[in-house]
Amino acid sequence: MAYDVEDVRRQFPGLAREHSGMPVAFLDNPAGTQVPRLVVDRMADAMLHTNSNLGGFFDTSVEAGERVAAAHRAAAALVNADETGEVFFGQNMTTLTFAMSRSIGALLKEGDEIVLSRMDHDANISPWLMLAEDKGLVVRWLEFSPETFEFDLADLRALMNGRTRLVAVCYASNITGTINDIAAISAIAHEAGALVYVDAVQYAPHGLIDVKALGCDFLVCSAYKFFGPHYGVFWGRRDVLDRLRPYKVRPASNDVPWRFTTGTTNREALAGVHAAIDYIASLSRFEDGVPAAAGLRDKLAAGFRVMKQHDDILTQRLIDGLKPFNRVRILGITDPAAIARRVSTVSFFVDELPSADLVKSMAGEGIQVWSGHNYGLEPNRALGILDRGSGVRVGPVHYNTVGEIDRVVDAVGRALG
Numbered sequence: 001m002a003y004d005v006e007d008v009r010r011q012f013p014g015l016a017r018e019h020s021g022m023p024v025a026f027l028d029n030p031a032g033t034q035v036p037r038l039v040v041d042r043m044a045d046a047m048l049h050t051n052s053n054l055g056g057f058f059d060t061s062v063e064a065g066e067r068v069a070a071a072h073r074a075a076a077a078l079v080n081a082d083e084t085g086e087v088f089f090g091q092n093m094t095t096l097t098f099a100m101s102r103s104i105g106a107l108l109k110e111g112d113e114i115v116l117s118r119m120d121h122d123a124n125i126s127p128w129l130m131l132a133e134d135k136g137l138v139v140r141w142l143e144f145s146p147e148t149f150e151f152d153l154a155d156l157r158a159l160m161n162g163r164t165r166l167v168a169v170c171y172a173s174n175i176t177g178t179i180n181d182i183a184a185i186s187a188i189a190h191e192a193g194a195l196v197y198v199d200a201v202q203y204a205p206h207g208l209i210d211v212k213a214l215g216c217d218f219l220v221c222s223a224y225k226f227f228g229p230h231y232g233v234f235w236g237r238r239d240v241l242d243r244l245r246p247y248k249v250r251p252a253s254n255d256v257p258w259r260f261t262t263g264t265t266n267r268e269a270l271a272g273v274h275a276a277i278d279y280i281a282s283l284s285r286f287e288d289g290v291p292a293a294a295g296l297r298d299k300l301a302a303g304f305r306v307m308k309q310h311d312d313i314l315t316q317r318l319i320d321g322l323k324p325f326n327r328v329r330i331l332g333i334t335d336p337a338a339i340a341r342r343v344s345t346v347s348f349f350v351d352e353l354p355s356a357d358l359v360k361s362m363a364g365e366g367i368q369v370w371s372g373h374n375y376g377l378e379p380n381r382a383l384g385i386l387d388r389g390s391g392v393r394v395g396p397v398h399y400n401t402v403g404e405i406d407r408v409v410d411a412v413g414r415a416l417g
């Protein structure tokens, strides 16, 4: 069946909003996507019908437990984990990373080295900087090129030595949209004996994650970026998780993954994460040849292919529309031949036109986009725009339309005069 964006949009009540009689173009998706009705229905159902403590003998508890186990299986399928024990959940990526950095930090000692990336959101920087401060670790920085918006992995090799214990890096940038070669980064880090911690928050809405192929040790993402509720998803390689010290209360289980799950889990959010995963799998209906009886992982692969195909059309149209404006500097890969190395997040900076003024005037036309550093302090500083208001970020996903992209380009054109 051919892709039908209007059919998709009908599932997202939030997209029906109007502003002064104009349909709203919601393009602030890198900050959090809209949610299909299925997600909210499943969350409501969890609260209305299986709202119970886990592990009891009575029906409500048994059913609640079954739903939680099913959500763990779905999340394991999402990242291609070996087993459900490798996956757990928490408030959001930032909270999970602060917590897990303490457990990982218990393996480190003064003088050990960690590698952080200039491309990362602060949620994959501050927890490690604070750990370094607490433990006397040496911090080394992996720079990216402000011209190509990519790393040179020779730089990573040069940073590694016998004392390197961890490399923390994003799978995709929330500013430039660059997708990093995590498999290659993992291979370099592992050769030196370092663990690899991957922030997949901005990749997860756009591509199928395969932790086995990536070869990393930890990977974390957030469901509100992929059509789900505000809840973080954590994956850790079992043999590494087994070595970590959990910071937990004494009566809590010592088994993985529960020993890393502090307090009562947010079961309604878990139901929503599961539903968001099912939603992505349901997009496989637009790809011919996916049998209805296919497994969840196969349907997810097809669903992501469907989304990526549409994402790429919108991304290229946006880039092609912005390129002719010579005051506009696109802060990411623009070569159509390299589109596989970026997600659809397109940031740009306009000389002598404050980004905040531009997005404010766009908001007046019902175009919902963001300006500012988006917690990407390091990348914005590296791009030379941190103290100049940073850029404008436009992040289309599969429910956005070509018409919405054209509205953005027209609005920029008008603002430039």
Ligand SMILES: Cc1ncc(COP(=O)(O)O)c(C=O)c1O
Pocket: 030, 031, 091, 092, 093, 094, 095, 121, 123, 124, 170, 172, 173, 174, 199, 201, 202, 221, 222, 232
């Ligand atoms: C790349 C990246 N990492 C981490 C985060 C933080 O995620 P959370 O809000 O789940 O803590 C964000 C949020 O925008 C992000 O874009």
